[in-house]
Protein backbone atom coordinates (compact mmCIF):
# COMPACT_ATOMS: atom_id res chain seq x y z
CA UNK A 137 0.00 0.00 0.00
CA UNK A 138 1.50 3.37 -1.08
CA UNK A 139 0.93 6.36 1.21
CA UNK A 140 -0.83 9.38 -0.34
CA UNK A 141 1.05 12.61 -1.12
CA UNK A 142 1.62 14.80 1.99
CA UNK A 143 -0.20 17.87 0.72
CA UNK A 144 -3.42 16.03 -0.14
CA UNK A 145 -6.05 16.08 2.58
CA UNK A 146 -8.15 13.55 0.67
CA UNK A 147 -6.95 10.99 -1.77
CA UNK A 148 -8.74 8.31 -3.76
CA UNK A 149 -7.03 5.57 -5.75
CA UNK A 150 -8.67 3.19 -8.23
CA UNK A 151 -11.98 3.51 -6.45
CA UNK A 152 -14.70 1.12 -7.59
CA UNK A 153 -18.24 1.15 -6.24
CA UNK A 154 -21.16 -1.04 -7.23
CA UNK A 155 -24.65 -0.74 -5.70
CA UNK A 156 -26.23 -3.79 -4.05
CA UNK A 157 -28.38 -4.38 -7.14
CA UNK A 158 -25.22 -4.57 -9.26
CA UNK A 159 -25.46 -1.05 -10.78
CA UNK A 160 -21.95 0.32 -11.28
CA UNK A 161 -21.44 3.83 -9.87
CA UNK A 162 -17.64 4.32 -9.81
CA UNK A 163 -15.14 2.56 -12.05
CA UNK A 164 -11.54 3.25 -11.05
CA UNK A 165 -11.59 6.86 -9.86
CA UNK A 166 -8.23 8.31 -8.72
CA UNK A 167 -7.50 11.88 -7.62
CA UNK A 168 -6.33 14.01 -4.70
CA UNK A 169 -7.76 17.08 -2.95
CA UNK A 170 -5.30 19.60 -1.53
CA UNK A 171 -5.73 21.19 1.87
CA UNK A 172 -7.98 24.28 1.67
CA UNK A 173 -8.93 23.55 -1.93
CA UNK A 174 -12.46 23.97 -3.24
CA UNK A 175 -13.02 21.09 -5.65
CA UNK A 176 -16.12 20.83 -7.82
CA UNK A 177 -17.18 17.33 -8.89
CA UNK A 178 -19.24 17.81 -12.02
CA UNK A 179 -20.97 15.52 -14.47
CA UNK A 180 -24.40 14.67 -15.82
CA UNK A 181 -27.12 12.99 -13.76
CA UNK A 182 -26.15 9.48 -12.71
CA UNK A 183 -22.43 10.00 -13.42
CA UNK A 184 -21.49 9.03 -9.84
CA UNK A 185 -21.01 12.42 -8.10
CA UNK A 186 -23.06 11.58 -4.98
CA UNK A 187 -21.53 8.11 -4.71
CA UNK A 188 -18.03 9.59 -4.92
CA UNK A 189 -18.77 12.10 -2.12
CA UNK A 190 -20.28 9.31 0.01
CA UNK A 191 -17.15 7.17 -0.47
CA UNK A 192 -14.81 10.07 0.36
CA UNK A 193 -16.83 10.93 3.50
CA UNK A 194 -16.76 7.30 4.67
CA UNK A 195 -20.54 6.91 4.47
CA UNK A 196 -20.00 3.88 2.24
CA UNK A 197 -16.90 1.95 1.20
CA UNK A 198 -16.01 0.90 -2.32
CA UNK A 199 -15.59 -2.78 -3.22
CA UNK A 200 -12.10 -1.98 -4.50
CA UNK A 201 -9.66 0.90 -4.19
CA UNK A 202 -8.52 3.25 -1.45
CA UNK A 203 -9.69 6.45 0.24
CA UNK A 204 -7.32 8.33 2.53
CA UNK A 205 -7.98 11.28 4.83
CA UNK A 206 -4.63 12.86 5.71
CA UNK A 207 -2.55 9.79 6.50
CA UNK A 208 -5.48 7.65 7.60
CA UNK A 209 -6.88 4.89 5.36
CA UNK A 210 -10.66 5.42 5.49
CA UNK A 211 -11.37 2.31 3.38
CA UNK A 212 -10.06 -0.05 6.08
CA UNK A 213 -11.57 1.76 9.09
CA UNK A 214 -14.13 0.02 11.28
CA UNK A 215 -17.65 1.50 10.94
CA UNK A 216 -17.58 3.17 14.39
CA UNK A 217 -14.21 4.83 13.59
CA UNK A 218 -15.61 6.14 10.29
CA UNK A 219 -18.62 7.46 12.17
CA UNK A 220 -16.35 9.30 14.63
CA UNK A 221 -14.29 10.70 11.76
CA UNK A 222 -17.44 12.03 10.09
CA UNK A 223 -18.70 13.55 13.34
CA UNK A 224 -15.40 15.21 14.30
CA UNK A 225 -13.81 16.22 11.00
CA UNK A 226 -16.37 16.27 8.20
CA UNK A 227 -19.41 18.37 7.38
CA UNK A 228 -22.12 17.29 4.98
CA UNK A 229 -24.75 19.25 3.05
CA UNK A 230 -27.50 17.34 1.23
CA UNK A 231 -29.36 18.66 -1.85
CA UNK A 232 -32.57 18.87 0.22
CA UNK A 233 -32.54 20.14 3.77
CA UNK A 234 -32.60 17.39 6.39
CA UNK A 235 -33.35 18.87 9.83
CA UNK A 236 -34.69 17.47 13.11
CA UNK A 237 -38.38 18.46 12.97
CA UNK A 238 -38.79 18.85 16.76
CA UNK A 239 -35.89 21.33 17.04
CA UNK A 240 -35.88 24.98 15.98
CA UNK A 241 -33.33 26.38 13.51
CA UNK A 242 -30.86 27.44 16.22
CA UNK A 243 -31.03 24.07 18.00
CA UNK A 244 -30.62 22.25 14.68
CA UNK A 245 -27.57 24.32 13.71
CA UNK A 246 -25.99 23.88 17.16
CA UNK A 247 -26.63 20.12 17.38
CA UNK A 248 -23.45 18.71 15.71
CA UNK A 249 -21.23 20.91 17.87
CA UNK A 250 -23.03 19.75 21.03
CA UNK A 251 -22.66 16.12 19.91
CA UNK A 252 -18.92 16.77 19.71
CA UNK A 253 -18.90 17.98 23.32
CA UNK A 254 -19.03 21.77 22.85
CA UNK A 255 -20.98 23.50 25.63
CA UNK A 256 -24.58 24.49 24.87
CA UNK A 257 -23.79 28.23 25.08
CA UNK A 258 -20.78 28.09 22.77
CA UNK A 259 -22.56 25.84 20.29
CA UNK A 260 -25.58 28.13 20.15
CA UNK A 261 -23.39 31.25 19.78
CA UNK A 262 -21.51 29.69 16.83
CA UNK A 263 -24.75 28.48 15.28
CA UNK A 264 -26.42 31.89 15.58
CA UNK A 265 -23.41 33.60 13.99
CA UNK A 266 -23.75 31.40 10.91
CA UNK A 267 -27.53 31.69 10.76
CA UNK A 268 -27.11 35.49 10.69
CA UNK A 269 -24.42 35.32 7.98
CA UNK A 270 -26.76 33.19 5.90
CA UNK A 271 -29.64 35.65 6.40
CA UNK A 272 -31.80 33.33 8.52
CA UNK A 273 -30.89 34.75 11.94
CA UNK A 274 -34.46 35.99 12.32
CA UNK A 275 -35.72 32.41 11.78
CA UNK A 276 -33.67 30.95 14.63
CA UNK A 277 -36.71 30.17 16.82
CA UNK A 278 -38.70 28.58 14.01
CA UNK A 279 -39.07 24.87 13.51
CA UNK A 280 -38.39 23.40 10.08
CA UNK A 281 -42.08 23.18 9.11
CA UNK A 282 -42.45 26.93 9.80
CA UNK A 283 -39.76 27.84 7.27
CA UNK A 284 -39.51 27.88 3.49
CA UNK A 285 -37.46 25.18 1.76
CA UNK A 286 -34.75 27.72 0.83
CA UNK A 287 -34.56 28.91 4.47
CA UNK A 288 -34.25 25.33 5.68
CA UNK A 289 -31.38 24.79 3.25
CA UNK A 290 -29.62 27.89 4.60
CA UNK A 291 -29.99 26.40 8.10
CA UNK A 292 -28.33 23.15 6.98
CA UNK A 293 -25.46 25.16 5.46
CA UNK A 294 -25.11 27.17 8.70
CA UNK A 295 -25.10 23.89 10.64
CA UNK A 296 -22.31 22.50 8.46
CA UNK A 297 -20.15 25.65 8.73
CA UNK A 298 -20.69 26.12 12.48
CA UNK A 299 -18.79 22.85 13.05
CA UNK A 300 -15.71 24.30 11.28
CA UNK A 301 -15.11 20.92 9.62
CA UNK A 302 -11.75 19.99 8.11
CA UNK A 303 -13.58 18.89 4.97
CA UNK A 304 -17.05 19.97 3.91
CA UNK A 305 -18.89 17.74 1.45
CA UNK A 306 -21.71 19.54 -0.33
CA UNK A 307 -23.99 17.59 -2.66
CA UNK A 308 -25.79 20.09 -4.91
CA UNK A 309 -25.98 22.52 -1.95
CA UNK A 310 -27.89 25.22 -3.81
CA UNK A 311 -30.39 22.91 -5.54
CA UNK A 312 -33.42 24.11 -3.51
CA UNK A 313 -32.51 27.82 -3.81
CA UNK A 314 -33.80 30.33 -6.32
CA UNK A 315 -31.23 31.46 -8.84
CA UNK A 316 -31.01 34.90 -7.21
CA UNK A 317 -30.23 33.34 -3.80
CA UNK A 318 -27.57 31.00 -5.10
CA UNK A 319 -24.82 33.56 -5.60
CA UNK A 320 -25.12 34.88 -2.04
CA UNK A 321 -25.17 31.44 -0.46
CA UNK A 322 -22.26 30.24 -2.59
CA UNK A 323 -20.27 33.38 -1.77
CA UNK A 324 -20.89 32.86 1.96
CA UNK A 325 -19.90 29.22 1.66
CA UNK A 326 -16.69 29.88 -0.28
CA UNK A 327 -15.68 32.92 1.78
CA UNK A 328 -16.15 30.90 4.98
CA UNK A 329 -14.20 27.99 3.56
CA UNK A 330 -11.32 30.15 2.40
CA UNK A 331 -11.10 32.21 5.60
CA UNK A 332 -11.27 29.12 7.85
CA UNK A 333 -9.08 26.88 5.64
CA UNK A 334 -11.94 24.42 5.11
CA UNK A 335 -11.47 22.02 2.21
CA UNK A 336 -14.68 21.77 0.17
CA UNK A 337 -15.78 19.01 -2.21
CA UNK A 338 -18.94 20.12 -3.98
CA UNK A 339 -20.96 17.93 -6.34
CA UNK A 340 -22.80 19.93 -8.95
CA UNK A 341 -24.05 20.07 -12.49
CA UNK A 342 -24.58 23.82 -12.21
CA UNK A 343 -21.88 25.82 -14.06
CA UNK A 344 -22.16 28.77 -11.64
CA UNK A 345 -21.41 26.48 -8.71
CA UNK A 346 -18.50 24.84 -10.53
CA UNK A 347 -17.09 28.28 -11.41
CA UNK A 348 -16.45 29.17 -7.74
CA UNK A 349 -14.15 26.16 -7.38
CA UNK A 350 -10.37 26.09 -7.66
CA UNK A 351 -10.58 22.98 -9.79
CA UNK A 352 -13.20 20.77 -11.40
CA UNK A 353 -13.14 16.99 -11.52
CA UNK A 354 -15.48 15.78 -14.24
CA UNK A 355 -17.19 12.41 -14.04
CA UNK A 356 -18.87 10.49 -16.83
CA UNK A 357 -20.36 7.06 -16.20
CA UNK A 358 -18.37 6.67 -12.99
CA UNK A 359 -15.01 7.54 -14.55
CA UNK A 360 -12.89 10.72 -14.42
CA UNK A 361 -12.63 12.51 -17.72
CA UNK A 362 -9.88 14.96 -18.65
CA UNK A 363 -10.02 18.36 -16.99
CA UNK A 364 -8.66 21.41 -18.79
CA UNK A 365 -7.98 24.45 -16.61
CA UNK A 366 -8.70 27.95 -17.81
CA UNK A 367 -6.38 30.78 -16.71
CA UNK A 368 -7.57 32.57 -13.53
CA UNK A 369 -9.91 35.51 -14.08
CA UNK A 370 -9.33 38.41 -11.66
CA UNK A 371 -12.98 39.17 -10.90
CA UNK A 372 -14.07 35.63 -10.09
CA UNK A 373 -13.66 33.96 -6.70
CA UNK A 374 -12.42 30.69 -8.14
CA UNK A 375 -10.95 29.24 -11.26
CA UNK A 376 -13.15 27.75 -13.90
CA UNK A 377 -12.40 24.57 -15.76
CA UNK A 378 -14.00 22.77 -18.63
CA UNK A 379 -13.87 19.11 -19.39
CA UNK A 380 -13.26 17.02 -22.47
CA UNK A 381 -14.41 13.45 -22.66
CA UNK A 382 -11.74 10.92 -23.55
Ligand SMILES: Nc1ncnc2c1ncn2[C@@H]1O[C@H](COP(=O)(O)OP(=O)(O)OP(=O)(O)O)[C@@H](O)[C@H]1O
Pocket residue numbers: 155156157159160161179180181182183184185186187188339341
Ligand atom coordinates in the same frame (compact mmCIF):
# COMPACT_ATOMS: atom_id res chain seq x y z
N1 LIG B 1 -29.26 3.12 -4.19
C1 LIG B 1 -28.97 2.82 -5.46
N2 LIG B 1 -29.17 1.59 -5.97
C2 LIG B 1 -28.84 1.28 -7.25
N3 LIG B 1 -28.31 2.18 -8.11
C3 LIG B 1 -28.10 3.43 -7.66
C4 LIG B 1 -28.42 3.82 -6.33
N4 LIG B 1 -28.08 5.14 -6.17
C5 LIG B 1 -27.58 5.53 -7.36
N5 LIG B 1 -27.59 4.52 -8.25
C6 LIG B 1 -27.06 4.54 -9.62
O1 LIG B 1 -25.65 4.75 -9.52
C7 LIG B 1 -25.20 5.65 -10.53
C8 LIG B 1 -24.53 6.86 -9.90
O2 LIG B 1 -25.51 7.58 -9.12
P1 LIG B 1 -25.14 8.92 -8.33
O3 LIG B 1 -26.36 9.32 -7.54
O4 LIG B 1 -23.87 8.73 -7.61
O5 LIG B 1 -24.92 9.94 -9.54
P2 LIG B 1 -25.00 11.54 -9.55
O6 LIG B 1 -24.01 11.99 -10.54
O7 LIG B 1 -24.86 12.06 -8.15
O8 LIG B 1 -26.47 11.80 -10.07
P3 LIG B 1 -27.46 13.05 -9.75
O9 LIG B 1 -26.87 14.24 -10.41
O10 LIG B 1 -28.76 12.60 -10.37
O11 LIG B 1 -27.56 13.15 -8.26
C9 LIG B 1 -26.44 5.98 -11.35
O12 LIG B 1 -26.46 5.09 -12.45
C10 LIG B 1 -27.58 5.72 -10.42
O13 LIG B 1 -28.74 5.36 -11.12
